[in-house]
Amino acid sequence: xxxxxxxAVVTAALATSSLLLLTACGGSSGSGDTGPxxxxxxxxxxxxxxxxxxxxxxxxxxxERQNPGVTIRYESTQGETNYWxxxxxxxxxxxxxxxxxxxxxxxxxxxxTNQPDMWTDLRETPAGEALDGYLEWKSDAATxxxxxxxxxxTDTGPMGICYRQDLLGQAGLPTDPAxxxxxxxxxxxxLALGQRYQAAAPAGxxxxxxxxxxxxxxxxxxxxxxxxxxxxxxxxxxxxxxxxFDTAARAGQSGLTAKLEQFLDPAWxxxxxxxxxxxxxxxxxxxxxxxxKAGDAGAGQWNVTTLPGGDGGNWGGSYLGxxxxxxxxxxxxxxxxxxxxxxxxxxxxxxxxxxxxxTAAVEAVSDATxxxxxxxxxxxxxxxxxxxxxxxxxxxxxxxxxxxxVQALLSVETTGTSPEQAWTNAVDTISNQIG
Numbered sequence: 153x154x155x156x157x158x159x160a161v162v163t164a165a166l167a168t169s170s171l172l173l174l175t176a177c178g179g180s181s182g183s184g185d186t187g188p189x190x191x192x193x194x195x196x197x198x199x200x201x202x203x204x205x206x207x208x209x210x211x212x213x214x215x216e217r218q219n220p221g222v223t224i225r226y227e228s229t230q231g232e233t234n235y236w237x238x239x240x241x242x243x244x245x246x247x248x249x250x251x252x253x254x255x256x257x258x259x260x261x262x263x264x265t266n267q268p269d270m271w272t273d274l275r276e277t278p279a280g281e282a283l284d285g286y287l288e289w290k291s292d293a294a295t296x297x298x299x300x301x302x303x304x305x306t307d308t309g310p311m312g313i314c315y316r317q318d319l320l321g322q323a324g325l326p327t328d329p330a331x332x333x334x335x336x337x338x339x340x341x342x343l344a345l346g347q348r349y350q351a352a353a354p355a356g357x358x359x360x361x362x363x364x365x366x367x368x369x370x371x372x373x374x375x376x377x378x379x380x381x382x383x384x385x386x387x388x389x390x391x392x393x394x395x396x397f398d399t400a401a402r403a404g405q406s407g408l409t410a411k412l413e414q415f416l417d418p419a420w421x422x423x424x425x426x427x428x429x430x431x432x433x434x435x436x437x438x439x440x441x442x443x444x445k446a447g448d449a450g451a452g453q454w455n456v457t458t459l460p461g462g463d464g465g466n467w468g469g470s471y472l473g474x475x476x477x478x479x480x481x482x483x484x485x486x487x488x489x490x491x492x493x494x495x496x497x498x499x500x501x502x503x504x505x506x507x508x509x510x511t512a513a514v515e516a517v518s519d520a521t522x523x524x525x526x527x528x529x530x531x532x533x534x535x536x537x538x539x540x541x542x543x544x545x546x547x548x549x550x551x552x553x554x555x556x557x558v559q560a561l562l563s564v565e566t567t568g569t570s571p572e573q574a575w576t577n578a579v580d581t582i583s584n585q586i587g
Contacts, residue, residue: 187480192258193221194483199250200228200360201235202415203440204470205423205500215490216247222483225250231415232256233555243270246477251484255535256473257293257302258551261383263303263473264296265548272474273300276283277485279474287366287541290509303471304492304585307506310537311372311465313510314434314442317455317526319427329457329528334505337459339370346408349430361420361429362412363404369433370396372465378554385586387553388579397578398556401571404564411565414558421445437532438577440504443524456528464540468507483530507534514538549586556581 171552183512198212206212210223227250229235242248255263264272274280282324286305293539294303313336317327325348326332338493346359353359357526360366371392376456380391387393403409410429412420423429432438434456442454459465460532470490474481489495497513500506501520520531560578569577 175231186530187478187484189220189481189488190484193223194480195223195225196252196480196483197225197250198227198252198327198487199225199239200254201232202228202230202258203219203256203437203444203504204228204439205440205504205506206496208440208504209496209499211496211499215487216558222487224487233416235552243475249477251474251477251478251480252488253307253475255294255473255474256551257309257469257471257546257552258325260293260303260471261379261546261550265302265383265424267295268300268302270476271302272303272476272478272481272485274304274474274485274488275299275556276299277474279304279485279489279531282489285494285510285512287511287514290469292523293546294473298410303473304488305509306470306472306492307468307497307500308505308509308535308538309372309435309437309466309468310435310541311369311463311467312367312436312456312460312533312537314433314454314456315430315437316427316429316453319351319354319357321428322354323347323349323430327455333462334572335456335577336457339442339460342460343399343403343408346431347406350408353430354427357427358405358410358429359408360403360432361410361423361432361478362414363400363409366383366402366403366409367396367431367553367557367561369465370399370466372433372435372467373459373461373463374544375542376545378550381545382547383547385547385549385553385582387557387582393557394575397561397575398571399449400561401564401574404561407569409454409565411562413562414537425450428489433467436469436501436505436507436530438505439522439525439530440506443504452526454524455526456522456530456533459537464537464542466541466544490554501531505530507538549582551583 207226212226216222272323281302291307294300321327326335335345351360374392381387381407410423414420474484478484494510494512496507498516501508501517518535521527522530542572556578560574564571564574
């Protein structure tokens with residue numbers, strides 16, 4: 153998951169395998185002052201960003217029912233770019249952190265490289281019983297060079313394009329997912345289709361929501377992004393990044409975007425219902441976000457198709473970690489092991505479409521459809537994207553680099569900064585932040 157997702161509740165019963173996993177985890181031992189033993193009253197604090205789907209799928213309530221004496225105190229910050237700096241301040245001071253904290257995939261290399269002492273090695277908690285069965289890259293990314301595991305994977309971010317089929321129909325463009333995909337063999341064709349849309353679009357509607365979102369969609373199909381295999385920054389020398397930046401900037405300059413800042417601009421949230429944009433780069437977790445913002449009135453207006461060219465991509469995905477200062481490591485370890493088990497990952501996907509990172513759950517959701525999105529075969533679309541997406545290199549500074557690039561693109565859209573100057577500004581900002 154990259155950023156916010158939204159709300160609804162499921163009351164499905166727990167599968168037997170989940171109960172077995174929970175029982176196995178309860179028998180693990182930790183070290184040091186790890187809080188109450190299984191069965192004793194305990195309050196576990198959980199701080200996440202956006203909507204990871206646990207609350208929406210009723211999992212916190214379910215866990216409390218299954219574990220008398222456990223109380224979960226949950227809070228979520230709207231945007232990850234607000235959440236992460238605040239968490240860094242709290243980690244540095246050793247106060248104010250929750251027992252369980254969310255970690256976005258762009259930050260995980262920072263955690264394993266620069267912050268291992270601030271986080272708990274999950275092998276020393278009940279979560280150590282739940283380290284197998286992940287997509288290989290997902291678990292590898294949360295493991296330090298000396299083998300410490302600092303996060304359990306929640307979701308991944310396989311990609312598609314979500315679109316308002318009612319708006320496309322009004323502009324005379326294809327509305328069927330396959331027909332629309334055929335018109336978009338590459339990103340240049342995607343922008344050309346946007347020009348056709350703008351020529352006949354309903355008043356006040358742009359082709360795409362933001363240049364930053366478009367940029368992230370384009371690079372989602374690449375393996376080497378901001379860092380090389382050694383973790384060294386290559387944002388200013390990697391032609392993939394500059395090419396994606398130029399393409400996204402061109403869209404912003406030519407009026408194809410609604411000039412909105414994702415997740416932080418209230419007008420962006422409102423745009424899902426108002427129709428201020430017709431398409432949006434759509435990692436699987438965006439499905440739930442769209443439902444929450446477009447509301448019941450949006451049902452049947454939205455649909456999903458593949459990325460231009462049909463290639464897979466990945467944008468986002470998160471982890472659950474336990475800060476080293478937590479006084480409830482044992483209880484927190486049992487909780488995150490259960491929350492990330494295959495059955496729970498399947499439930500989260502079927503509720504808010506956060507795509508699983510455990511192989512058993514990936515197989516289980518491949519047939520899922522979504523009536524809100526005109527019965528789109530979201531299980532098939534996102535499974536194929538996940539299967540064909542490249543394994544991406546990650547570096548400790550990826551989050552900061554991405555944020556600077558996206559802000560530079562926003563300046564092209566909103567203040568008329570030239571793409572060349574915006575790129576220079578981004579490189580300078582990054583240099584000042586990471587050296």
